[in-house]
Amino acid sequence: xxAEEGDRYQDGSExxxxxxxxxxxxxxxxxxxxxxxxxxxxxxxxxxxGQPGANHVNARFCEIIGMSREEALDIRNVMEATHPEDRLxxxxxxxxxxxxxxxxxxLEKRYVHKDGKTVWANLIVAVLRNEAGRVTHHFAMLxxxxxxxxxEEELRNSERRWRNYLHTSSEIxxxxxxxxxxxxxxxxxxxxxxxxxESALGRSFFDFVHPDDADxxxxxxxxxxxxxxxxxxxxxxxxxxxxxxxxHASAGSRYVDQQGVPSFFGVGRDITLRRRAQEELKxxxxxxxxxxxxxxxxxxxxxxxxxxxxxxxxEFVSASIRQFGYEPxxxxxxxxxxxxxxxxxxxxxxxxxxDAHAAARHNEYKQEYRIxxxxxxxxxxxxxxxxxxxxxGRVTHHEGVLTDISGRxxxxxxxxxxxxxELRMARDxxxxxxxxxxxxxxxxxxxxxxxxxxxLGGDYYDVFAVGGGRYGLVIADVSGKGxxxxxxxxxxxSSLRLLAQxxxxxxxxxxxxxxxxxxxxxxxxxxxxxxxxxxxxxxxxRYCRAGxxxxxxxxxxxxxxxxxxxxxxxxxxxxxxLFDDGVEEGTCHLRSGDMLALYTDGVNEAVNAHGEEFGRxxxxxxxxxxxxxPLDAVLARLDRHLRRFSALDPMTDDRTVLLxxxx
Numbered sequence: 001x002x003a004e005e006g007d008r009y010q011d012g013s014e015x016x017x018x019x020x021x022x023x024x025x026x027x028x029x030x031x032x033x034x035x036x037x038x039x040x041x042x043x044x045x046x047x048x049x050g051q052p053g054a055n056h057v058n059a060r061f062c063e064i065i066g067m068s069r070e071e072a073l074d075i076r077n078v079m080e081a082t083h084p085e086d087r088l089x090x091x092x093x094x095x096x097x098x099x100x101x102x103x104x105x106x107l108e109k110r111y112v113h114k115d116g117k118t119v120w121a122n123l124i125v126a127v128l129r130n131e132a133g134r135v136t137h138h139f140a141m142l143x144x145x146x147x148x149x150x151x152e153e154e155l156r157n158s159e160r161r162w163r164n165y166l167h168t169s170s171e172i173x174x175x176x177x178x179x180x181x182x183x184x185x186x187x188x189x190x191x192x193x194x195x196x197x198e199s200a201l202g203r204s205f206f207d208f209v210h211p212d213d214a215d216x217x218x219x220x221x222x223x224x225x226x227x228x229x230x231x232x233x234x235x236x237x238x239x240x241x242x243x244x245x246x247x248h249a250s251a252g253s254r255y256v257d258q259q260g261v262p263s264f265f266g267v268g269r270d271i272t273l274r275r276r277a278q279e280e281l282k283x284x285x286x287x288x289x290x291x292x293x294x295x296x297x298x299x300x301x302x303x304x305x306x307x308x309x310x311x312x313x314x315e316f317v318s319a320s321i322r323q324f325g326y327e328p329x330x331x332x333x334x335x336x337x338x339x340x341x342x343x344x345x346x347x348x349x350x351x352x353x354x355d356a357h358a359a360a361r362h363n364e365y366k367q368e369y370r371i372x373x374x375x376x377x378x379x380x381x382x383x384x385x386x387x388x389x390x391x392x393g394r395v396t397h398h399e400g401v402l403t404d405i406s407g408r409x410x411x412x413x414x415x416x417x418x419x420x421x422e423l424r425m426a427r428d429x430x431x432x433x434x435x436x437x438x439x440x441x442x443x444x445x446x447x448x449x450x451x452x453x454x455x456l457g458g459d460y461y462d463v464f465a466v467g468g469g470r471y472g473l474v475i476a477d478v479s480g481k482g483x484x485x486x487x488x489x490x491x492x493x494s495s496l497r498l499l500a501q502x503x504x505x506x507x508x509x510x511x512x513x514x515x516x517x518x519x520x521x522x523x524x525x526x527x528x529x530x531x532x533x534x535x536x537x538x539x540x541x542r543y544c545r546a547g548x549x550x551x552x553x554x555x556x557x558x559x560x561x562x563x564x565x566x567x568x569x570x571x572x573x574x575x576x577x578l579f580d581d582g583v584e585e586g587t588c589h590l591r592s593g594d595m596l597a598l599y600t601d602g603v604n605e606a607v608n609a610h611g612e613e614f615g616r617x618x619x620x621x622x623x624x625x626x627x628x629x630p631l632d633a634v635l636a637r638l639d640r641h642l643r644r645f646s647a648l649d650p651m652t653d654d655r656t657v658l659l660x661x662x663x
Contacts, residue, residue, distance in 0.1 A: 040064045040121070040142030044075065046135050050098065064121050064144050066113030083110035083118065084581050090123070097127055098135055108145065116565055116584060120149040161607070164652060172248075172268040178261050180205045180221055192270050194241030210237035210245055224252050225262045235271065247275040273384050274364065277302060277401040299323075301402040303331075305338060307358075307395045312338040315397070323404065325373040343370035343378060352647040358395050360609040360648070363387050368405065380409040433493055438463045439471060441536040443592075443663040447631035449639060451602075451655040458485030459600050459656040460493055467502045469537055475598040475658050476529040477548065484522060492517060492527055492571070506531050506544040507585040514546075514571045514579050521572035528570045530598055539590040539662060544583055546571050549601055552616075554623055556593025561620050564588055596660040597623060602653035609648040618645070623659075631659045 034041055040061030045053040057072045071077045082090060086109035093105040104126040111119045122145050128137040172192055175184035181204050185197045193208070205221070206214050213236035223230035233252075237245040252266035280302065301323075304316040314331035317338075321328055330336050342350055346369040357365045367383045382405045388397035438446040448461050458478035466472045476492060478485040495516045500509050510531060517527070530551055532543035543551070547570030553562040566586030569579060590596060599619070606614040619638065626637045635657060642655065 034058050040140075040144075042072070042078075042140045042142070044138050046138055048134070050135070052138065061140075061142055064119055064142050065111045066115075066117070066119065081111045081113070083112055086110055094125070097125065100133055103127060103129075116567065116586075119144060120146045157605075161611075168650065168652070170269075174266050174268065176205055176221070176264040176266070177257075178225070178263055180218075180264070193238060193246070208239045210239070213237055220250075221252070221264055224254050225264050227254055227262075235275070238268070246270055247272045273300070273382075273401055273403065274386065276300075277384070277399070278386075281399070299403065301400075303338065303400045303402060305398045305400065307398060312398075314338055324371065324379060325375055325377075341371045341373075343372055346370055349647070352644055354398075356609050356647045358387070361393075379404055380406045433490060434460070435462055435464075439465055441471060441534075444536055445631050445661045445663065446659070447635055448658045449635040449656065451639075451651070453602070453651045453654050454481055457654040457656075458489055459602070459654040460489045461598070461656055461658045462493060462497070463658070463660075464497060464500070466500045466533060468504070469535060470504065471534050471536070472496075472500045473532040473534055473541075473543075473596075473598065473658070473660065474529065475548070475600065475656060476527055477600040477602075477654070477656075478527050479525050484525065488517075488521070488525060488527065491520070492529070496531070500531075500533075504533060504542075505585065506533050506542050507583045510544045510546055510568065510571075510583050511580045515575065518572050518575045518579075526570040526572040528601075530564075534590075534660070539594075541588045541590060541596070543586050543588065544568060545586075546583075547573070549599060549604065552597040552599075552620065552623075553588060553590065554595040554597065554620070554627065556591070559620075559624055561597075562588070590660075590662050592662050594662050595623065595627060598658040600654060600656045602651075602655040603642065603657060605653065606642055606646045606651075606655070607649050608645050614642060614645050631661060634659065 035058050037058055037060060040058065040063070042055055042057040042061050044055045047053065052075055054073045055075045055078065057069060059069075062069055062072055065072065065078060065081050067077060067081065079087065079090075086107070090107055090109060093102075093107060096102050097105065104124065106122065106124045108120065108122050111121060113119065122143045124141045124143075126139050127135045128139075130136050169186060170188055170191075171186075172188045173184075173186040174182060174189070177183050181202055182200050183202075185200055187197065189195065189197055189200065195208070200208070206217070209217050217234055217236050220230055220234040222228075233249050235247060235249045238248040240246055247270070248268050249271045250266045250268040252264050254262055255265050257263045277300070280298070298318070298320055301320045302316070302318040303314055303321075305312045305314055314337075317328040317331045319328055321331075324341075326341070331338060339347060339351070350367060350369050353365075353367055364384070364386045367385070369381055369383065370378050371381055372378055382403045384401045384403075386399040387395055388399065390396050434450060435448070438448075446463055450457065450459060450461065452459070458481060460474070460476040460478070462472070462474045464472050474496060476489070478488045478492070492513070496509070496513055499512045499516070503509050510529075513529075521527075527546070528548040529546045530543065530548040531546075532541050532551070534541045543564055543566065545551070545564065545566055546568050551564040553564065555562065564586055566584040568583040571579075573579070597619075604614055604616045604619055608614075618641065622638045622641045623634060626634045629637075638657065
């Protein structure tokens with residue numbers, strides 16, 4: 001047997017056959033990897049003159065760049081698909097490779113597909129050189145990172161909402177260093193305690209805490225930072241600028257700062273009224289009669305309601321309710337629910353807020369609303385409510401401390417009337433700039449809804465004739481708020497109406513409008529805008545989108561919308577050729593029964609108590625659900641859905657919707 005084996009391998013033929021088989025197997029495995037790799041791969045040879053040969057690519061590479069294999073064979077096609085803003089950077093890096101300054105590079109870049117879709121990818125390029133240093137082979141790997149970039153964009157949006165919350169929250173948000181000195185305070189600090197924020201930064205937390213509460217506060221802060229068991233919050237007295245002590249409650253969490261040191265982030269709120277009410281109610285357990293006398297003398301009204309399916313049957317109402325002209329027994333012995341005395345214009349809002357707080361599992365909350373007295377007077381009430389739950393977590397009662405704030409409201413209203421007189425005049429002027437009556441277009445129905453978040457809005461919509469039986473449709477959103485945004489909105493409106501006359505190309509109008517506005521645009525301000533030219537006779541719509549939300553086309557009988565996404569950068573972001581190169585023009589044909597919806601991001605980005613956005617899909621569902629009704633009724637329904645969804649979230653952005661339907 002040994003001899004036979006020696007004879008078989010004597011000429012090496014069997015060894016060569018085995019090596020060839022292994023080589024064939026390795027080549028096959030490499031081909032499988034190349035063709036089915038989860039990342040895009042391309043390679044090409046480079047001749048002695050430095051000219052590239054055919055660009056060999058796998059299926060994933062073609063999918064990412066949006067081309068067929070035949071198109072991708074030519075490297076010029078691949079470069080043409082590269083976003084203009086990224087092309088020069090890649091060319092420069094490639095030049096450095098071929099000049100020997102580097103052997104590889106990595107670049108995050110965009111590819112623009114034929115349908116306008118933009119894909120973000122991470123490109124890694126490496127080369128092989130011969131002994132003389134000349135590049136002989138060029139390799140590239142491509143990974144789709146669109147999801148990651150979208151997540152990063154969402155993170156930036158989340159950070160923007162968080163910064164807005166920091167500035168507008170009624171609660172005090174603060175951060176402490178490891179030795180418990182303030183390094184951040186929100187503006188609510190000054191509103192609640194009177195001290196300027198700048199005077200408190202760098203000072204100890206305990207400089208503003210009552211000495212009798214300092215030890216408990218220190219134990220709580222240390223337990224949070226050391227991640228030890230502790231109560232979910234601490235209650236203590238905080239010093240006001242005027243020397244008084246106000247009861248505050250702070251919750252907090254541990255975080256690690258940039259130096260890796262555990263620190264404290266807290267949320268503080270004024271619980272002075274609640275503490276007073278709780279102390280009074282606690283005393284009642286031991287001496288009810290004495291408590292009732294105290295409550296009856298209190299300027300606040302203490303009430304205890306049962307939670308019963310949207311009704312407010314009372315179990316206890318303090319005698320101080322008489323200051324409003326009611327007897328306690330009317331609620332506790334009669335058939336009147338407390339909701340019946342709430343002003344009719346506030347009932348829906350108050351009920352929606354109560355339901356939203358219950359759904360969000362808030363243990364306490366505040367409301368301000370009006371009540372009607374038997375003699376017809378209207379009084380403003382501050383209602384601080386604590387929620388009671390049973391062992392299963394079901395809400396059983398609401399404990400409320402009601403304080404008459406009519407004097408404060410009247411003073412605030414007088415001060416607001418003085419300070420906002422000019423704003424109201426400016427708002428009236430601005431409202432006159434928005435169309436009330438739309439041009440008559442044969443067979444078409446047009447309606448709009450505009451809700452500014454403040455006295456002056458930065459949203460703008462318009463429908464106007466541009467000549468030749470065509471009409472301009474526009475909706476825009478100016479970044480920022482107040483007078484600057486309103487002024488830019490007015491400038492945009494007047495310039496657009498002038499430039500649009502007689503022009504049939506929305507792209508040309510958009511480029512001319514940007515050149516007109518960019519020179520006078522304040523720093524860090526821009527305008528997103530959708531502009532279309534509509535021909536009612538044939539239903540043709542040509543449009544451009546400058547960084548604005550895609551318009552929606554709701555086809556008759558279909559539930560999924562068509563997005564008009566031909567894009568470009570926002571007005572004012574760049575001037576000259578850079579802006580012009582990015583402008584894309586799209587075309588859409590509208591048929592009988594179709595609805596076109598233009599809107600600003602204040603609609604789809606409205607959030608509820610959980611931080612969840614209203615979103616485009618909810619808007620589409622509402623529009624489709626009532627699509628058979630007149631457009632003003634459709635907008636009213638959409639507005640109602642929006643208000644109920646965001647009942648607990650302050651309206652921080654303008655909301656504008658423009659609808660066009662083909663008859």
